[in-house]
Amino acid sequence: MSLHGKRILLIIGGGIAAYKSLDLIRRLKERGAEVRPIMTSAAEQFVTPLAVGALSASHVYTDLFSREDEQDVGHIRLARDCDLIVIAPATADLMAKMAHGLANDLASAVLLARDRPVLVAPAMNPRMWENPATARNVEQLTGDGIRFIGPMRGEMAESGEAGLGRMAEPLEIVAAVEAVFTPQHRPLAGRTAIVTSGPTHEPIDPVRYIANRSSGKQGHAIAAALARLGAEVTLVSGPVALRDPDCVHVVHVERAEEMRDAVLAHLPADIAVMVAAVADWRVASSAEQKIKKQPGEGPPVLQLTENPDILATVGHHANRPRLVVGFAAETQNVSANGRAKLERKGADLIVANDVSPETGIMGGEKNSVRLISRQGEENWPELSKAEVAERLAEKIAAMLG
Numbered sequence: 182m183s184l185h186g187k188r189i190l191l192i193i194g195g196g197i198a199a200y201k202s203l204d205l206i207r208r209l210k211e212r213g214a215e216v217r218p219i220m221t222s223a224a225e226q227f228v229t230p231l232a233v234g235a236l237s238a239s240h241v242y243t244d245l246f247s248r249e250d251e252q253d254v255g256h257i258r259l260a261r262d263c264d265l266i267v268i269a270p271a272t273a274d275l276m277a278k279m280a281h282g283l284a285n286d287l288a289s290a291v292l293l294a295r296d297r298p299v300l301v302a303p304a305m306n307p308r309m310w311e312n313p314a315t316a317r318n319v320e321q322l323t324g325d326g327i328r329f330i331g332p333m334r335g336e337m338a339e340s341g342e343a344g345l346g347r348m349a350e351p352l353e354i355v356a357a358v359e360a361v362f363t364p365q366h367r368p369l370a371g372r373t374a375i376v377t378s379g380p381t382h383e384p385i386d387p388v389r390y391i392a393n394r395s396s397g398k399q400g401h402a403i404a405a406a407l408a409r410l411g412a413e414v415t416l417v418s419g420p421v422a423l424r425d426p427d428c429v430h431v432v433h434v435e436r437a438e439e440m441r442d443a444v445l446a447h448l449p450a451d452i453a454v455m456v457a458a459v460a461d462w463r464v465a466s467s468a469e470q471k472i473k474k475q476p477g478e479g480p481p482v483l484q485l486t487e488n489p490d491i492l493a494t495v496g497h498h499a500n501r502p503r504l505v506v507g508f509a510a511e512t513q514n515v516s517a518n519g520r521a522k523l524e525r526k527g528a529d530l531i532v533a534n535d536v537s538p539e540t541g542i543m544g545g546e547k548n549s550v551r552l553i554s555r556q557g558e559e560n561w562p563e564l565s566k567a568e569v570a571e572r573l574a575e576k577i578a579a580m581l582g
Contacts, residue, residue, distance in 0.1 A: 183212045183213070183359050184209060184212040184213050184214035184358065184359065184362065185212070185213030185214075186213065186215075187213070187214045187215070187264045187265065187362060188214070188215045188217065188262065188263045188264045188265075189209055189214045189215065189216050189217070189263065189264065189265055189266075189267055189358065190217050190218075190219065190259060190260075190263040190265070190266045190267070190291070190297075191205070191206065191209075191216050191217070191218045191219070191237075191267050191268075191269065192218075192219045192220075192221070192266065192267070192268045192269075192271075192275075192288045192291070192292070193218060193219070193220045193221065193224040193228070193233065193269065193270070194221055194223065194224055194268060194269075194270045194271050194272040194274075194275045194288070194304075195221050195222070195223020195224045195225075195226060195227065195272055195274075196223075196224075196227065196270045196272050196304045196305065196348075197227060197304075197338040198269075198270040198304035198347070198348035199224050199227040199228045199270055200227060200228055201269070201270070201348055201350070201351055202218075202224075202228065202233070202269055202270070203228060203232060203233065203236055204351045205267075205269055205351040205354055205355070206218070206233065206236045206237050207236055207351075208351045208352060208355045209355060209358065210236075210237070210238075212355065212359075214358075215239075216237045216239060217237070217239050217240075217242070217259070217263065218233050218234070218237050218239060218241050218242065219241075219242045219243070219259065219287055219288050219291060220233060220241055220242070220243050221243075221275065221286060221287075221288050222243070222286070223272070223274075225243065230243060242259060242287060243287065244287060245286055245287040245290055257294050259291050260291045260292075260294040260295040260296070260297070261294075261295070261296060261297070263297055264297065264362070265297060265298055265299075265300060265358065265361055265362070266291070266292070266295055266297055266298070266299045266300070267299075267300045267302070267354065267358060268288075268292075268299065268300070268301045268302065269301075269302035269304075269348060269349075269354055270302060270303070270304030270348045271301045271302055271303045271304065272303075272304065272305060273303075273305045273309045273310075273312075273315050273318075275288065275289070276301065276303065276315070276318050276319070276322065277314070277315075277318050278292075279292050279318075279322060279327070280317075280318035280321040280322055280325075281318075298326075298328065298361060299327050299328065300327075300328045300329075300330060300354075300357055300358060300361060301322065301327055301328065301329050301330070302329075302330050302331050302332075302348050302349050302354050302357075303319075303329065303331055303332045303346075303348070304331075304332060304346065304347065304348035305332070305346050306337060306339065306342060306346055307337070307342065307343070307344030307345050307346040309346065310332060310344075310345055310346045311344075311345070328357070328361065329427075330349045330353060330354055330357040331347070331348060331349035331353070331424070332345055332346050332347055332348060332349065332424065333345070333347045333348070333349055333350075333353075333423065333424055334346075334347065334422040334423055334424055335347040335422060343422075345424055350546065352546070352565050352567060353567060356567050356568075356571070360409065366410065367410055367411030368410055368411065368578040368581075369407060369410040369411040369412035369452075369574075369577070369578050369581070370410075370411030370412075371411070372411070372412045372413070372451040372452060372581065373412065373413045373414075373415075373447075373449075373450040373451050373452070374404075374407045374412040374413070374414045374415070374450060374451065374452035374453070374454065375414075375415050375417065375444055375447050375448070375450045375452070375453045375454070375495075375502070376400055376403055376404040376407065376414060376415070376416050376417070376453075376454045376455075376456060377400060377416075377417045377418075377419075377440060377444060377454075377455050377456055377457035377459075377491065378397045378399070378400020378401050378403075378404065378416060378417070378418045378419065378421065378456050378457050379395055379396070379397030379400060379401075379418050379419035379420060379421040379423075379457055379458070380392045380393045380394075380395040380397070380419045380420065380421075380457070380458050380459075380460070381419045381420075381434070381435065381436055381437045381440055381457065381458075381459050381460045381488075382419065382420050382435050382436065382460075383436055383437065383460045383462070383463035383464065383467075383488070384436070384463075384464070384467040385464050385467055385468065385472070385483065386467060386468035386469075386470065386471050386472045387468075387469070387470065387471055388471045389471075389472075391460050391462065391463065391464070392460060393458050393460060394458075395419075395421075395457070395458035395510075396421060396422075396423070396545075397418060397419065397421030397423050397457075398423065398546070398566050399456055399508075399548060399566045399569065399570065400416070400418070400454075400456035400457060401416065401418070401421070401423050401426050402426075402566050402567050402569070402570035403454055403456060403569075403570040403573060403574065404416040404426050404429045404454075405426035405427065405428075405429060405570065406567075406570040406571050406573070406574035407452070407454070407574050407577070408426065408427070408428045408429050409428075409574070410574050410575070410578055412451075412452065413430075414428075414429045414430065415429075415430045415431075415432065415447045415450075416429050416430070416431045416432070417431075417432045417434060417440055417443045417444055417447075417457070418431055418432070418433055418434070418457075419434060419435065419440065419457055419459075420433075420435055432447075436463070437459045437460055437463065437488035437489055437491070438463075438488070438489060440457060440459060440491060441489045441491045441494060444491055444494075444495060445494070445495075445498075448495075448498065448500040448502070449500040449502070450502045451502055451503050451504065451581065452502055452503070452504050452506070452577060452581070453495050453502040453504070453505045453506065454506040454573075454577070455491060455492040455495065455505075455506065455507050455508060456508045456532075457491070458508075458510055459488060459491055460488055461487065461488055462485040462486065462487055462488060463485065463486060463488050464483050464484065464485060464486075465484040465485065465486040466484070490526070492505070492507045492522075492526045492528060493525065493526045493527060495527075496526045496527025496528050497527045501527070503581065504529050504530070504577060504580055504581055505526075505527065505528045505529050505530075506528065506529065506530045506531075506532065506573075506577065507522060507523070507526055507528040507530070507531050507532070508531070508532050508533075508534075509522050509531050509532070509533040509534070509553075510534060510536040511533060511534070511535060511536065512535065512536060512537045513537075515533050515534070515535050515551065516533065516551065516553065516558060518533070519531045519533030519551070519553040520553055523553055523554070523555070529554065529555075529580070530552060530553070530554050530576075530580070531552070531553040531554075532550050532551075532552055532553075532573065533550065533551050533552075533553055534548060534549060534550045534551070535549070546565060546566060547563055547564065547565055547566065548563070548564060548565075548566050548569045549561065549562070549563040549564070550569060552576070
């Protein structure tokens with residue numbers, strides 16, 4: 182009940198992502214929030230007021246000139262009788278209206294009349310998000326104190342379209358809403374942290390590479406959670422389809438050797454959280470040109486060599502951070518393998534999980550971890566990766582005292 186008693190005015194814009202607003206309403210109400218929805222006329226083309234009203238258990242407001250709703254100047258009342266305004270999805274059109282002070286429908290009139298904080302979850306085609314006009318509007322809104330969550334990278338509803346423009350997932354938006362109401366809690370202020378995230382790609386030739394199924398979602402979430410607690414965070418990220426977290430310095434790399442060099446370049450630090458699923462091996466000598474199949478010949482023999490062990494390098498380094506956290510992605514003997522890794526790599530804490538295909542953890546939205554230290558083990562229930570990140574950041578702050 183983290184949002185118990187909070188009044189959320191949810192403005193649903195017109196885009197295919199409007200279907201996610203139904204789950205967002207459910208998630209907010211699960212946490213005790215009262216949700217009062219406004220739908221634009223375009224939003225009604227994607228989800229119905231009947232569905233929104235049923236889930237929110239509230240009247241759905243749609244018309245600026247409603248005789249019933251405007252008897253007491255309803256758009257002013259809506260703008261003031263809430264604790265937070267959330268716009269999800271926020272279309273390019275709705276954001277442009279906000280940036281330029283237009284008020285020709287109920288949603289934009291409420292936004293112009295409001296005196297409450299606003300959280301925006303953009304959703305649009307990547308070309309629309311990258312358009313200079315949208316960029317100017319985002320800059321204006323940010324300067325006006327509007328908070329943003331997303332957009333995220335991924336596949337679009339349109340066939341063959343992908344990039345930065347997907348609306349944040351409902352749980353990510355809920356976490357951002359909770360952050361608005363959370364008193365400033367910055368136990369890591371003044372601390373520096375290095376986080377690694379995602380896979381590494383080890384080239385075989387200019388076209389092919391060795392990699393794994395890591396999405397980077399957990400590492401990116403941890404970097405953002407540490408930053409929210411006040412740490413100055415450097416995120417060293419392998420190739421991922423995720424936007425860079427807010428308030429985090431990001432270094433993009435591809436290969437394990439590049440990731441190691443970037444990590445070492447940012448030592449000394451107070452905290453190191455090595456989340457990346459680094460490829461254990463690379464091709465000893467990658468081909469400069471694409472390796473072609475030859476008729477009658479078998480596949481080429483690839484000579485592999487071991488990649489640097491970044492966690493062990495950091496754990497035994499002369500400038501070793503005060504707290505070193507490693508991750509152990511296992512498919513069997515999770516506790517035993519995690520404990521062996523703790524000792525071998527010189528870590529203070531290992532976050533171990535079972536990433537067998539049936540768990541859906543690799544690339545998924547949830548995680549089930551156990552924390553292994555020299556003091557014992559701590560099992561956590563299945564949580565969203567955002568929730569794991571928040572809990573781990575708090576654990577790190579507590580361990581640093």
